[in-house]
Amino acid sequence: MLYGRLDALREQTRTRIRDVLRMREENPQELSERESYNALYTDKLAKYTAAENGLCFGRIDDVDESVRYIGRIGMWDDEVDSEPLLLDWRAPLARAFYLATPASPDGVARRRHIRTRGREITALHDEILDPDAADALTGSADGSAETVSEGVAGESALLAAISAARTGHMTDIVSTIQREQDVIIRSHHRGVLVVEGGPGTGKTAVALHRVAYLLYTFREQLERSGVLIIGPNSTFLDYISQVLPSLGETGVVLSTVGDLYPGVTARTHDTDDVAAIKGSMRMVDILKTAVRDWQTVPSAPIEVPFDTYTLRVDKALATRARGRARSSRRAHNKAREIFVSTAVDLLASQYRKAISAGIDGGHDLLDRDDLADIRDELRADPAVRGVLDSLWPMLTPQQVLMELLSDPDRLRTASGELLAADEQKRILRARSALFSDTDAPLLDELAELIGIDNDDDDEAARAQWRARIAEAQDALDILTGSAPQDLEDDLDPEILMAYDLIDAETLAERQQHRQYRTTAERAAADRQWTYGHTIIDEAQELSPMAWRMVMRRTPNRWMTIVGDPAQTGSPASAGSWNDALEPYVAQRWRLQGLSVNYRTPAEIMDVASGVLAQFAPGIDAPRSIRHSGHAPVIEHVGAEELAAAAWQNLAKWRDEPGTAVILAPEDLVEQVRDASAHDDANTEVSVLSVREAKGLEFDSVLIVEPGAIAAQSTRGMSDLYVAISRATQRLAIIHHAALPAGMDQAASVR
Numbered sequence: 143m144l145y146g147r148l149d150a151l152r153e154q155t156r157t158r159i160r161d162v163l164r165m166r167e168e169n170p171q172e173l174s175e176r177e178s179y180n181a182l183y184t185d186k187l188a189k190y191t192a193a194e195n196g197l198c199f200g201r202i203d204d205v206d207e208s209v210r211y212i213g214r215i216g217m218w219d220d221e222v223d224s225e226p227l228l229l230d231w232r233a234p235l236a237r238a239f240y241l242a243t244p245a246s247p248d249g250v251a252r253r254r255h256i257r258t259r260g261r262e263i264t265a266l267h268d269e270i271l272d273p274d275a276a277d278a279l280t281g282s283a284d285g286s287a288e289t290v291s292e293g294v295a296g297e298s299a300l301l302a303a304i305s306a307a308r309t310g311h312m313t314d315i316v317s318t319i320q321r322e323q324d325v326i327i328r329s330h331h332r333g334v335l336v337v338e339g340g341p342g343t344g345k346t347a348v349a350l351h352r353v354a355y356l357l358y359t360f361r362e363q364l365e366r367s368g369v370l371i372i373g374p375n376s377t378f379l380d381y382i383s384q385v386l387p388s389l390g391e392t393g394v395v396l397s398t399v400g401d402l403y404p405g406v407t408a409r410t411h412d413t414d415d416v417a418a419i420k421g422s423m424r425m426v427d428i429l430k431t432a433v434r435d436w437q438t439v440p441s442a443p444i445e446v447p448f449d450t451y452t453l454r455v456d457k458a459l460a461t462r463a464r465g466r467a468r469s470s471r472r473a474h475n476k477a478r479e480i481f482v483s484t485a486v487d488l489l490a491s492q493y494r495k496a497i498s499a500g501i502d503g504g505h506d507l508l509d510r511d512d513l514a515d516i517r518d519e520l521r522a523d524p525a526v527r528g529v530l531d532s533l534w535p536m537l538t539p540q541q542v543l544m545e546l547l548s549d550p551d552r553l554r555t556a557s558g559e560l561l562a563a564d565e566q567k568r569i570l571r572a573r574s575a576l577f578s579d580t581d582a583p584l585l586d587e588l589a590e591l592i593g594i595d596n597d598d599d600d601e602a603a604r605a606q607w608r609a610r611i612a613e614a615q616d617a618l619d620i621l622t623g624s625a626p627q628d629l630e631d632d633l634d635p636e637i638l639m640a641y642d643l644i645d646a647e648t649l650a651e652r653q654q655h656r657q658y659r660t661t662a663e664r665a666a667a668d669r670q671w672t673y674g675h676t677i678i679d680e681a682q683e684l685s686p687m688a689w690r691m692v693m694r695r696t697p698n699r700w701m702t703i704v705g706d707p708a709q710t711g712s713p714a715s716a717g718s719w720n721d722a723l724e725p726y727v728a729q730r731w732r733l734q735g736l737s738v739n740y741r742t743p744a745e746i747m748d749v750a751s752g753v754l755a756q757f758a759p760g761i762d763a764p765r766s767i768r769h770s771g772h773a774p775v776i777e778h779v780g781a782e783e784l785a786a787a788a789w790q791n792l793a794k795w796r797d798e799p800g801t802a803v804i805l806a807p808e809d810l811v812e813q814v815r816d817a818s819a820h821d822d823a824n825t826e827v828s829v830l831s832v833r834e835a836k837g838l839e840f841d842s843v844l845i846v847e848p849g850a851i852a853a854q855s856t857r858g859m860s861d862l863y864v865a866i867s868r869a870t871q872r873l874a875i876i877h878h879a880a881l882p883a884g885m886d887q888a889a890s891v892r
């Protein structure tokens with residue numbers, strides 16, 4: 143019945159699209175209407191298509207015998223409008239499906255998980271939450287009904303989901319979201335929400351489902367302003383890219399920090415020590431000075447022929463013009479106009495003096511209009527312009543950064559005491575070098591200092607817009623301060639009111655920018671776009687400079703930040719959540735934890751915990767929810783055999799379902815890749831460094847030389863912890879050097 147209804151809705155939408163395309167538009171207004179209807183229906187059709195798999199995955203029977211079906215989208219009966227046939231999983235009425243427990247059944251007598259393949263039901267599983275009411279229920283799932291205890295909900299459905307072989311792309315968890323996850327996904331907290339949890343606790347999954355939930359609940363606002371998701375690398379973004387479309391949501395901007403600056407793609411990767419320097423807050427002052435260093439005064443006067451006279455741009459003239467321009471406090475390119483007009487004024491009076499020299503009352507030769515003409519001529523004069531350009535040139539962020547990082551003198555002057563000589567040496571690079579992954583935050587900072595707008599005419603409107611957001615934020619902060627701290631209670635109407643204010647301003651400002659491109663397309667191309675909500679995954683890795691860039695894009699500070707400090711790999715990291723967030727929101731951020739590991743089986747987590755205990759003795763690894771039955775294996779081999787042994791070991795798993803990876807120290811990755819070149823059977827297997835595997839997971843994980851991984855940086859042990867916890871089923875370790883402390887205890891030696 144539900145699929146029949148879905149088919150009917152699809153057909154209806156297709157017809158609407160056809161009708162819209164047939165419409166003949168007479169004027170721009172009609173064209174715009176046609177475009178927006180077309181976009182609306184196309185979007186709807188995509189949602190219906192995405193709902194095809196697992197359309198309905200749950201049912202709850204209430205003690206009063208009413209029944210609710212839960213699925214990927216909401217559907218209503220055409221005839222009886224008020225009766226939902228299927229509840230969207232995000233609807234308030236569907237929430238009991240995720241939250242009801244035997245201790246607090248919330249009126250639910252039975253929860254049923256429905257598994258389907260295509261349009262066929264393959265399994266039903268019932269949980270009886272209220273045994274007294276259960277007798278009255280009809281249609282029990284034969285033999286699989288269980289009276290559940292507190293703990294995980296839908297245990298067999300969950301175990302089936304997390305034990306399934308992986309495909310290389312993350313899948314949605316909509317049918318098995320757990321209580322602690324649901325609380326985060328549906329949180330109405332309007333400020334910064336930090337979600338912290340160990341490996342495999344579903345942080346990424348929760349963040350993505352939260353996006354889907356927020357888009358459902360605050361659709362009007364977020365569709366206009368857009369949602370930004372920041373991930374650690376492009377492999378990760380590719381890995382998660384299917385989740386939102388499978389939930390019927392598109393139009394979200396996914397980016398790494400390195401690619402967030404429009405028009406610049408990071409092509410190289412900085413070493414840890416370089417990243418740490420370039421990511422530090424010291425760069426704020428260094429860049430400020432770097433831009434000021436382009437505002438020069440001549441040491442010797444520059445002579446400029448003009449008319450039949452020679453004018454002189456000397457130190458005093460340039461210093462005066464520069465002082466005027468600087469004291470305007472405008473960004474460099476914007477202040478240039480003040481520099482030029484002051485200099486031109488001074489040159490005009492030089493000229494006046496020159497032509498009147500020796501003539502009694504000569505200055506009266508020129509009236510106001512003449513002077514205005516002379517100023518115009520001076521401005522247009524190529525020689526004058528050339529000199530003024532050289533003293534206060536128009537700049538681009540790319541040019542300033544490139545010059546700064548390739549010119550030792552510039553770098554030394556800009557750094558002052560802030561960078562030691564050896565630090566300067568480390569970040570210097572060739573003039574022709576490609577942009578690296580730590581450049582974007584610096585370019586973004588420079589764009590602010592230089593004053594790069596997408597559309598200069600809009601600057602006033604943008605400033606006003608920012609000011610309004612800031613006002614709304616102040617109002618919100620006051621309200622948040624007095625709001626109840628319990629997440630369950632925070633549907634405070636007052637808080638929504640404050641944000642309604644922002645919403646109104648968004649509407650006012652953004653309306654005039656309506657174009658035919660989607661919000662996501664416009665947002666991604668616009669450096670000054672301010673997103674409605676921002677999600678940062680693996681946020682523990684962000685440097686202070688990266689935080690600045692991300693915060694600039696989220697002035698309303700409505701953010702979900704997910705991460706695990708114990709998995710921090712980058713020495714450039716801003717440190718604790720408090721260190722990272724304090725400059726922007728002071729103490730006004732909320733922490734939510736996740737405690738259950740859905741990915742890594744207990745046998746493998748034992749090994750990971752041994753490593754964790756070595757470098758973070760105060761932190762407990764998350765509790766694994768299952769055993770895989772595969773004990774981790776460790777093999778010692780000769781130094782020359784490492785790469786070959788890795789592939790031989792992997793061959794033993796070749797018939798196992800799912801995905802496999804070899805994780806190697808950075809300097810061995812190429813060697814291990816090369817060792818497989820002659821074997822076609824290995825083409826499906828990736829060889830990655832731990833950095834590249836951040837956030838990913840694989841059924842079989844083979845780690846080469848863990849001692850070298852641990853030794854490769856100051857965060858090496860943390861990298862090793864990340865590497866081990868990528869496995870969903872099997873783990874093998876091939877080593878020649880000694881194993882790092884804490885590793886040998888839990889693993890059985892083959």
Ligand SMILES: Nc1ncnc2c1ncn2[C@@H]1O[C@H](COP(=O)(O)OP(=O)(O)OP(=O)(O)O)[C@@H](O)[C@H]1O
Nearest residue numbers: 315318319320341342343344345346347740741837
């Ligand atoms: N409620 C759930 N139902 C089914 N699968 C789940 C659930 N929660 C998490 N998972 C699965 O567990 C795995 C780990 O989730 P995810 O990658 O989101 O964890 P994470 O906390 O981001 O991990 P890490 O920090 O190690 O990268 C994924 O395969 C995810 O689909």
